[in-house]
Amino acid sequence: MKRESACCAVILVGALAGPVMAGGHTFIFDDDPYVSSGDSPFDLFGPGSDFFLENFEDGLLNTPGLLGFGGEIRFPSDWTDSVDADDGIIDGFGLDGHSYWAFFGEGGPLARFEFDPKVLGGLPRSVGLVWTDGNFDALTFFEAFGPKGESLGAIGPLILGDGGHQGATAEDRFLGVTFQGGISAIEISATLGRIELDHVQYGDIIPAPGVLALLGLSGLLSGRSRRRLA
Ligand SMILES: [Ca+2]
Ligand SMILES: [Ca+2]
Ligand SMILES: [Ca+2]
Numbered sequence: 001m002k003r004e005s006a007c008c009a010v011i012l013v014g015a016l017a018g019p020v021m022a023g024g025h026t027f028i029f030d031d032d033p034y035v036s037s038g039d040s041p042f043d044l045f046g047p048g049s050d051f052f053l054e055n056f057e058d059g060l061l062n063t064p065g066l067l068g069f070g071g072e073i074r075f076p077s078d079w080t081d082s083v084d085a086d087d088g089i090i091d092g093f094g095l096d097g098h099s100y101w102a103f104f105g106e107g108g109p110l111a112r113f114e115f116d117p118k119v120l121g122g123l124p125r126s127v128g129l130v131w132t133d134g135n136f137d138a139l140t141f142f143e144a145f146g147p148k149g150e151s152l153g154a155i156g157p158l159i160l161g162d163g164g165h166q167g168a169t170a171e172d173r174f175l176g177v178t179f180q181g182g183i184s185a186i187e188i189s190a191t192l193g194r195i196e197l198d199h200v201q202y203g204d205i206i207p208a209p210g211v212l213a214l215l216g217l218s219g220l221l222s223g224r225s226r227r228r229l230a
Contacts, residue, residue, distance in 0.1 A: 135193025
């Protein structure tokens, strides 16, 4: 399985563990299965944690300050691929949970998530999501953007999955990034097929007014031309 990075700082967790330090940001790819929020590298629920976790289990994308583009919620079905634990039992399947399904984008699916500093009071410094399904023949990329919308680089190309599309969870992988300057958006894309994902998570907010003064807000959230999930 080929794994390379287009950016300079990557931590490969689990089977491919080996930190690479550089720059002000760090990408994280966990090559062990992510089956519940307990597999996150972030402190989602600890004392003082300001993290939000969108698992789509209420059928909505509605955690504070999160905007989604390029896909829609997928409800329980024979083809749904939620994070395993979301349906109440870790059993190797996510068919009875909810996920986010991306199928738009020129040249392949692309899901984009933006973080609204006006709602969050700043920007998250730690962000991630869980890839749960896609086309085994596709190359997948995870890109992050800084406070001015500038690219921080990307993880990829990755070859992910098991070739099946009926909710199996052993293939599910965490992709994330940390950046002390604040992260305004992330994108996950593939060269063909569709992408299914879950557990969009973000926190460790760098508070306003620092971010807001830096940005002036005018140039932020430049991806608004994309269709927003209702
Ligand atoms: Ca399950
Ligand atoms: Ca879910
Ligand atoms: Ca899966």
